[in-house]
Amino acid sequence: xxxxxxxxxxxxxxxxxxxxxxxxxxxxxxxxxxxxxxxxxxxxxxxxxxxxxxxxxxxxxxxxxxxxxxxxxxxxxxxxxxxxxxxxxxxxxxxxxxxxxxxxxxxxxxxxxxxxxxxxxxxxxxxxxxxxxxxxxxxxxxxxxxxxxxxxxxxxxxxxxxxxxxxxxxxxxxxxxxxxxxxxxxxxxxxxxxxxxxxxxxxxxxxxxxxxxxxxxxxxxxxxxxxxxxxxxxxxxxxxxxxxxxxxxxxxxxxxxxxxxxxxxxxxxxxxxxxxxxxxxxxxxxxxxxxxxxxxxxxxxxxxxxxxxxxxxxxxxxxxxxxxxxxxxxxxxxxxxxxxxxxxxxxxxxxxxxxxxxxxxxxxxxxxxxxxxxxxxxxxxxxxxxxxxxxxxxxxxxxxxxxxxxxxxxxxxxxxxxxxxxxxxxxxxxxxxxxxxxxxxxxxxxxxxxxxxxxxxxxxxxxxxxxxxxxxxxxxxxxxxxxxxxxxxxxxxxxxxxxx
Numbered sequence: 458x459x460x461x462x463x464x465x466x467x468x469x470x471x472x473x474x475x476x477x478x479x480x481x482x483x484x485x486x487x488x489x490x491x492x493x494x495x496x497x498x499x500x501x502x503x504x505x506x507x508x509x510x511x512x513x514x515x516x517x518x519x520x521x522x523x524x525x526x527x528x529x530x531x532x533x534x535x536x537x538x539x540x541x542x543x544x545x546x547x548x549x550x551x552x553x554x555x556x557x558x559x560x561x562x563x564x565x566x567x568x569x570x571x572x573x574x575x576x577x578x579x580x581x582x583x584x585x586x587x588x589x590x591x592x593x594x595x596x597x598x599x600x601x602x603x604x605x606x607x608x609x610x611x612x613x614x615x616x617x618x619x620x621x622x623x624x625x626x627x628x629x630x631x632x633x634x635x636x637x638x639x640x641x642x643x644x645x646x647x648x649x650x651x652x653x654x655x656x657x658x659x660x661x662x663x664x665x666x667x668x669x670x671x672x673x674x675x676x677x678x679x680x681x682x683x684x685x686x687x688x689x690x691x692x693x694x695x696x697x698x699x700x701x702x703x704x705x706x707x708x709x710x711x712x713x714x715x716x717x718x719x720x721x722x723x724x725x726x727x728x729x730x731x732x733x734x735x736x737x738x739x740x741x742x743x744x745x746x747x748x749x750x751x752x753x754x755x756x757x758x759x760x761x762x763x764x765x766x767x768x769x770x771x772x773x774x775x776x777x778x779x780x781x782x783x784x785x786x787x788x789x790x791x792x793x794x795x796x797x798x799x800x801x802x803x804x805x806x807x808x809x810x811x812x813x814x815x816x817x818x819x820x821x822x823x824x825x826x827x828x829x830x831x832x833x834x835x836x837x838x839x840x841x842x843x844x845x846x847x848x849x850x851x852x853x854x855x856x857x858x859x860x861x862x863x864x865x866x867x868x869x870x871x872x873x874x875x876x877x878x879x880x881x882x883x884x885x886x887x888x889x890x891x892x893x894x895x896x897x898x899x900x901x902x903x904x905x906x907x908x909x910x911x912x913x914x915x916x917x918x919x920x921x922x923x924x925x926x927x928x929x930x931x932x933x934x935x936x937x938x939x940x941x942x943x944x945x946x947x948x949x950x951x952x953x954x955x956x957x
Contacts, residue, residue: 484603484611489614490664491660492596492600493618493619493622495558496593496622499593501629501653502586502589504629505634505637505646506527509643509646511524513643517578524575526579527579527582530579530582531585531586532694532877534585535586535587535870536694536871536875538587538590539867539874540864540867541686542558542590543597543865543868544729544863544864545678547598547861548677549668550668550671551594551863552599552661552666552668554591555591555661558588558589558591558592558595559592559654559655561585561591562650563588563650564588565647565650566581566585566647566654568647569581569582569647570644572644590867590870592657594862594866594867597862600616600854601854614796616847616850621793621796679722679728679729682729685714685718689715692707692710693707693708693715693875694878697879718730719732740856743918744869745869746872747805747914747915748872748873750911751845751911753876753907754911755838755876755880756876756877758819760884761888762834765894766780768891768892769896769897770826770831780832780835783832783839785839787843788840788842788843792843792847794843795844795847796847805845805849808844808845809911809916813905813911815834816907816908817905819834819897819904820902820905822834824894853865887900
C-alpha cells in the first residue's frame with residue numbers, strides 16, 4: 458500500500474479525530490474477529506439446546522412438550538429484543554452495547570447452570586436471548602461507524618463474515634452439546650456461555666475502537682412503543698406456534714395491539730418503530746418481508762426434514778445431524794463467495810430459484826431414498842441459504858438510514874425469527890402427530906408455493922435490478938461511507954429520516 462493511499466484511508470471523518478484503535482484496526486482481521494465473535498453465541502444457543510431437551514426433561518421430571526419452552530423462550534426474547542437493543546446501540550454506542558450483551562450472556566449461562574427448576578431455566582434462556590441479541594445489530598452499527606470514521610466502505614468480507622459466523626456455528630451446537638453432556642451433563646451447555654462471552658469481551662476490548670461519549674435519552678428510546686411492539690410480537694408468535702389449536706383470540710389480540718402500536722408510533726416524536734420510514738422506504742420493508750419468507754422455508758426444511766429423517770426414514774439422531782452438515786458447509790462456502798458480489802439482484806434471484814428447486818425436490822423423497830440423494834437435497838438448501846442470507850444482509854445495510862443501522866439490523870433478525878417460529882407451527886400442521894412421507898410431501902407443496910411466490914416477487918422487483926452492494930457502486934467504484942449505496946435507498950429515505 459502506498460503512503461498516499463494509507464493516509465487517505467486513515468483520514469478522520471469530519472468533526473473529530475479517530476477514536477482509539479480505529480485507524481490501527483481498520484477493517485482487518487482483528488476487527489472481523491472481534492465483531493463476529495459475539496455473533497456466534499445466538500446460533501450456538503439456538504442449536505445446542507436440541508440435544509439437551511431430553512436430559513433436561515428427565516432432570517426436572519417434565520414432558521418433552523414442556524421442555525420446548527426452552528426453545529421458544531430464546532426465540533421470543535431474540536425476536537423482540539433485537540430491534541430494541543439495536544436502538545440502544547444507535548443511541549449509546551455499539552461497542553458499549555456489545556459488551557453489555559456479552560455480560561448478559563455470561564449471567565444467563567451462570568443462572569442456567571445453577572437453575573433449581575425448569576422455570577428458572579426458562580428465565581435464564583430469556584436472559585441468554587436478550588444478551589445474544591446485542592451482538593448482531595451492534596456489530597452492524599460498528600461496521601457503519603467504522604466506515605464513516607475511515608471514510609471508506611467496508612470490504613465484502615466484513616459483512617460476509619457476520620453471515621458465515623452464524624451459519625457455520627449453527628452446525629457446531631449439536632455436536633458440542635453432545636460432548637458437553639457426555640462430559641458433565643446438560644448444565645454444561647449453559648455454563649459454556651461464560652468462557653465464550655469472556656473471549657468475545659477480550660476481543661472487543663482489545664480490537665474494537667471506543668465509542669464516542671454518549672448519554673442515554675429515555676424519550677428517544679420510546680419505551681411505550683417498544684413495549685407495544687414486544688406485546689404484539691409475543692401474541693403473534695404464540696399464535697403461530699400453536700396453529701393446530703386454532704387460538705384465533707391470540708391473532709385478534711395481535712391485530713389490536715398492532716393497530717395500537719401503529720397509532721402510537723405515528724404520533725411519537727422519536728418512534729421506536731418508524732412506521733413512516735418503513736412506508737416510504739419500501740425497498741427496506743420489502744427486504745424484511747423477503748428475508749422472513751426465505752427463513753420460513755429454510756427453517757421448515759431444517760426442522761421438518763430432520764424430523765422426517767428420524768421418524769420416517771429411520772435415521773438415528775446422529776445420522777440426521779450428519780446429513781445436515783453438507784447444508785451448513787455449503788451455506789458457509791457460498792456466503793463467502795456471495796459476499797464479494799457487486800450486485801444484489803443476481804444472487805437473490807439465484808437463491809430464490811434454488812429455494813424453489815429444493816422445496817420441489819422434497820416431493821421426490823421417500824423413506825428408502827438413498828443417502829446420496831438426501832445429501833444432495835441438504836446441499837441445495839445450503840446453497841440457497843448462503844446466497845440469500847448474505848445478500849439480504851447487504852441489501853438491508855444499503856437501504857437502512859445510516860443513523861438507524863442498529864435498529865434496522867435488529868428488525869432484519871426479527872423477521873428471521875418470525876420465520877423460524879412460524880416454521881415450527883407449519884411443520885406441525887403438515888406432519889400432525891408423526892412425520893411421514895405423506896406429511897413431508899404436504900410440507901413440500903406448501904414450501905414450493907411459498908418459494909415460487911418469493912421468486913416471482915424477486916424477479917419482478919425493478920429496484921433490485923440496478924441495486925449495488927454497499928461495497929461497490931454501480932460502476933465498480935466505492936460509495937460514500939455511511940450512506941446508502943443503492944439508487945432505491947437514496948430516494949426512499951424521506952420524511953424524518955432523510956437527514957440521517
